[in-house]
Amino acid sequence: MAQLITVENGKALPDARSEVAYAAEFFRWYAEEAVRAPGEFGSAPSGANQIIVSHEPIGIAVLVTPWNFPAAMATRKIAPALAAGCTCILKPAAETPLTALAIGELMRQAGVPAGVVNIVSTKKAGPLVSAMLHDKRVRKLSFTGSTGVGRILLREAADQVVSCSMELGGNAPFIVFDDADLETAVAGAMVAKMRNGGEACTAANRFYVQKGISADFIRRFAEEMAALNVGPGLAPDTQLGPLITDAAVAKVERLVDDAIAKGARLVTGGSRLSGEGFYYLPTVLANVSPDAEILREEIFGPVAPVIVFDTEDEVVDLANDTEYGLVSYIFSRDLKRVLAVAGRLESGMVGINRGVVSDAAAPFGGMKQSGLGREGSHHGMLEYLETKYIAVTW
Structure with a gap:
């Protein structure tokens, strides 16, 4: 996998090996988080009823990833989507489709059912993603890329009020x-x-x-x-x-x-x-x-x-x-x-006093023009869950 990443985007092999280990960690982490979707039970202040709060899968998720970390950015999105119970469509960068396809094949070998994780590669990203965002079945967009493209996708997602997680540029x-x-x-x-x-x-x-x-x-x-x-x-x-x-x-x-x-x-x-x-x-x-x-x-x-x-x-x-x-x-x-x-x-x-902050167990994301939402940690799975409140009278 590391050799494939290096052939696709040029990074030095030690960097690629580190990325593969990082990518695998998202599956390890969310395999544990899958059984920890939060819930609440309490009484209304009036005493008239009970309050139950649960979380359920948001629905089909479109995942758009960049070329610089083609394995880790894919698993950072696929793993929480699966843990939450969502099916997903991964659109990798045109520069690095082979790494994404290799991850898809590994997931097939691991027993992920057909149609649950879908890899769609294209050189015409704009029309493809736009078509998916305008399909009423799609309820989630998770994008990693430039702030400029992120603004365009937010406008596209507004037409169907699609929930968006955006990991954008930095300085x-x-x-x-x-x-x-x-x-x-x-x-x-x-x-x-x-x-x-x-x-x-x-x-x-x-x-x-x-x-x-x-x-x-x-x-x-x-x-x-x-x-x-x-x-x-x-x-x-x-x-x-x-x-x-x-x-x-x-x-x-x-x-x-x-x-x-x-x-x-x-x-x-x-x-x-x-x-x-x-x-x-x-x-x-x-x-x-x-x-x-x-x-x-x-x-x-x-x-x-x-x-x-x-x-x-x-x-x-x-x-x-x-x-x-x-x-x-x-x-x-x-x-x-x-x-x-x-x-x-x-x-x-x-x-x-350290030069790396990325960790599958920590909430990754920014403020201002650097994005919306978080990836990693339990916060990352919540991005793929809808909150449901049930008022109950016994």
Whole structure:
């Protein structure tokens, strides 16, 4: 499975192996959650009747997944749908249909009845998804992708009042305070930035480093980035594979060139890798201007722009200055400070002294333009359940 993922989207094989393990964990988790759909029983305040609250499957669910995690994004949706009792139709990204088809075959082998999990691949995603959303039998849409496409699908879903879960774009701030452990912060930065080669909605997009530690952090971070081995995903020593398309490389080039034109200092990287393939060198930029496009757009590549800050209030304002609110990262030894800052950040998830927040047992999702609803944990199964209230007089 890992080899198939790497062949389809280029990620380094170690990243692909990690994704397969993560994808399997959703089935493990929701196999247990399937018997834990919540219910309530109580008495009305008047004493006239009893109140029963139950949950039942919402109905047919349309699941639309991206190319960057073709296995994990599929199982993160299929598993809670099945646990809730829903049938589903998975529409994978046109770039990575084979991984989705392989998961469908594994589910058939595991005994999932015919017609319960359906895989439909297409290069014409818009018309297909629109047709499904306008079928009255469809009652749920779960989408992972860009905020722009998410807005379009929300408008489409409104026609039939389809319940929507939307995991959309991100612009994650990575905050390092002066009192942070430097080794921990650099290691966390490498994971938060370079997981899946930076092609992740949870990837650290803006690095805010307090002045006292900034020079050491930038130096160490750049050394680690420059040391990464770039090459074909299946090669045994590859740590960073190619980006998904030439257009993805062109976007990264545009953002880096704009930042440098506006005064950023190139510390390492900053160009395509010579030769064939969609490769871009791991890049660190320092002294990035506040008006640089790279601080506004989701990079989706191996580029880390670094901005130096002075005060806690300043960095909170900078971190929140975005339409997105998926995840934030904070590094500091001061527990009181990090919890206080975490409470002020406008993001659905916060990683404290760690560069990964994704966990099948935790609620994954964002605020603002980063989405609606949650995936993972028991919250993820509730997205596929309708609440029913029954008033009973004995």
